[in-house]
Amino acid sequence: MNASSGAVTTIRLGLLGCGTVGSALARLLAERGATIAARTGIQLEISRIAVSDLSKTRDPLLDAALFTDDAAAVVAADDVDIVVELIGGVELPRELVADALALGKPVVTGNKALLAMHGAELYAAADATGVDLLFEAAVAGGIPLMRPLRESLVGEPVRRVMGIINGTTNYILTRMTEAGASYDDALVEAQDLGYAEADPTADVEGFDAGAKAAIIASIVYGRIVLSDDVHHEGISNLTADDIEVAARLGYAVKAIAVVDADTSAAEPAIAVRVHPALVPLDHPLASVRDSFNAVFIEGDAVGDLMLYGRGAGGGPTASAVLGDIIDAAVNRAAGTAARIGALPRAQIRPIDELSSAFYLRIAVVDRPGVLAQVADVFGRNSVSIQSMEQQGLDDEARLIFITHVSQEAAVKATLAELRELEPVSGIHSVIRVVGHDD
Secondary structure: OOOOOOOOEEEEEEEEOOOHHHHHHHHHHHHHHHHHHHHHOEEEEEEEEEOOOOOOOOOOOOOHHHEEOOHHHHHHOOOOOEEEEOOOOOHHHHHHHHHHHHOOOOEEEOOHHHHHHHHHHHHHHHHHHOOOEEOOHHHHOOOOOHHHHHHHOOOOOEEEEEEEOOHHHHHHHHHHHHOOOOHHHHHHHHHHOOOOOOOOHHHHOOHHHHHHHHHHHHHHHOOEOOHHHOEEOOOOOOOHHHHHHHHHOOEEEEEEEEEEEOOOOOOOEEEEEEEEEEEEOOOHHHHOOOOEEEEEEEEOOOEEEEEEEEOOOHHHHHHHHHHHHHHHHHHHHHOOOOOOOOOOEOEEOOHHHOEEEEEEEEEEEOOOOHHHHHHHHHHHOOOOEEEEEEEEEOOEEEEEEEEOOEEHHHHHHHHHHHHOOOOEEEEEEEEEEOOOOO
């Protein structure tokens, strides 16, 4: 993308929000503006900034005259060509983004919750007015993911996308794995470092990753998937024992999002879930540490791809936002747009219809014949055991199973029956095993 020898076109930006990401974006524009202009023929200029608190101290790089507390006025202003939404939340951004698109103004956003809830109407609105709605920063922070999925892989039969797309949970699990920390202690560390919020529910229970997974599924398969379609399981019940046993068996425990579908079907049913998983140590996702993210893409033609990097933070997220701004600016100058269009609603495959291998940790009374009783329950429900080990703990024993790939419904039936079995004192862990050719 090289600029011709002609005049430079100025594209003016209206920022909605100027927190960590907005300030980092302004610094990137100041540092890289001349290079961007030289390479694209586009001069990017911030013309207005909407914030909720005008009294707050701002980056001295930004002229105080740019600020207003009237976000709607920024969207409507004649001197705003592209709207950049960085305020978060859902209902107010929904209104502002819809207004900008109706006015024929491209929008760049990093708002995953907005797109996971209202993506269908906003994609259609952008298509109706022929402008860009770009959201690279909404899913994997600084990792270029949406653009490859929307453009480079649009013709690829993608079988599955599997990723670590929440840095908080990955940091917690890294500390539990490498330092033997408890979940509670690792969470406190994550909060102290600013990786986790005071209320970490959205991260540790999988809702943040679920919104991102819904967006990924919508783009990969061209069908609208909403946050409510995603099956969520969190990491708060994981123990150091589970992680130690998993490592001994050749696995790392990761919180992952999985999106897949039968691409051979005319109307593929899409499965989207977020949950802890045992990942084989030789799988690329197993080595992703700390707050880093990674997305593993499996395609019929291209084979396996992995994208890796910082999934959050002011600098990485601002980099993704800037990339989208440049795309939108170049397209606006050329009178074109990268459209998604009006997508139909997805058919969602229920979790009970899916299949996976499972890791199970079960506490039983330590006496002769108990293992046979437990194994009989597995057999009656058509769940095949791949491996088993028994550890004695005084009068109680711990049975650890890895199953062969089995249907979720069959495993649930097995667990329900085991809970009613007299020698079983508790089922302490049920974790899926992924990453093999299943």
